[in-house]
Amino acid sequence: MSNLHLELADGKTTYRPGETIEGVAFWELPELPKVLELRLFWRTQGKGTVDHQVVSTVAFDGAKPTDRRPFRFPLPASPYSVSGILVSIVWGLELVAEPGGSAGVEIILSPTAQEVRLEKKKK
Numbered sequence: 001m002s003n004l005h006l007e008l009a010d011g012k013t014t015y016r017p018g019e020t021i022e023g024v025a026f027w028e029l030p031e032l033p034k035v036l037e038l039r040l041f042w043r044t045q046g047k048g049t050v051d052h053q054v055v056s057t058v059a060f061d062g063a064k065p066t067d068r069r070p071f072r073f074p075l076p077a078s079p080y081s082v083s084g085i086l087v088s089i090v091w092g093l094e095l096v097a098e099p100g101g102s103a104g105v106e107i108i109l110s111p112t113a114q115e116v117r118l119e120k121k122k123k
Contacts (some may be wrong), residue, residue: 001027001028001030002027002028002030002097002099002100002101003028004025004026004027004029004072004095004097004100004101004102004103005025005026005027005095006023006038006093006095006103006104006105007023007024007025007026008021008022008023008093008105008122009021009022009023010109012045013105013106013107013108013111014107014108014110014113014114015052015075015109015112015113016107016108016109016112016113017075017076017077017078018035018036018073018074018075018077019030019075019079020072020073020074020075021040021072021073021093021107022070022071022072022077023070023071023072023093024068024070024071025060025068025069025070025071025095026055026067026068026098027063027065027066027067027068027095027100028058028065028066028096028098029066029099029100030065031065031100032063032065032101033063033065033097033098033099033100034058034066034098035059035065035096035097035098036039036059036095036096036097036098036100037057037058037059037060037096038058038060038071038095038096039054039056039057039093039094039096039097040053040055040056040057040073040075040092040093041053041091041092041094042055042071042079042089042090042091042092042109043089043090043092044089044090045052045087045088045089045090045094046084046086046087046088047086047087047097048086048087048104055073055076056061056073057103058071058073066120067118071091075109076109079109080089080109080110080111080116081107081108081109081110081116082115082116082117082118083115083116083117083118084118085118085119086123088107091106091108092104092105092106092107092109093105093107097100098101117120
C-alpha cells in the first residue's frame with residue numbers, strides 16, 4: 001500500500017506572488033520508485049477546454065521506499081487563483097510516485113492572498 005503526503009510549513013495554503021512555498025514531502029511505498037517528484041502547477045476547471053501547466057518540479061533523486069524530503073518553490077507572478085462563473089484557475093502541488101500514485105494539495109496565489117472571485121453583474 002502506498003502512502004504519500006505533503007505538509008506545508010505552518011499549514012499555510014494562501015500565498016502572494018513572489019513568496020516561497022515550503023514544506024515536507026513524505027511517503028511510504030511498497031517498492032523503490034522509478035520516479036518521485038513534486039510538481040507545482042495550475043489548471044483551469046469548469047466549462048470549456050481544460051488547461052494545465054506544470055510551473056516547476058523537484059525530483060527526489062535517490063528516494064527510498066520510505067523517506068521524507070523538504071521542498072521549496074518560489075511562486076511566480078501569475079496567473080492568480082480565480083473563481084469565475086464559467087471557469088476557475090486552481091493552483092496546487094502534487095507529489096507523484098511511479099509506481100505508487102499521487103497526493104496533492106490546493107493553494108491560493110493572489111496579491112491579496114485570497115482567491116479572486118468573479119461574480120455575475122446584477123442588473
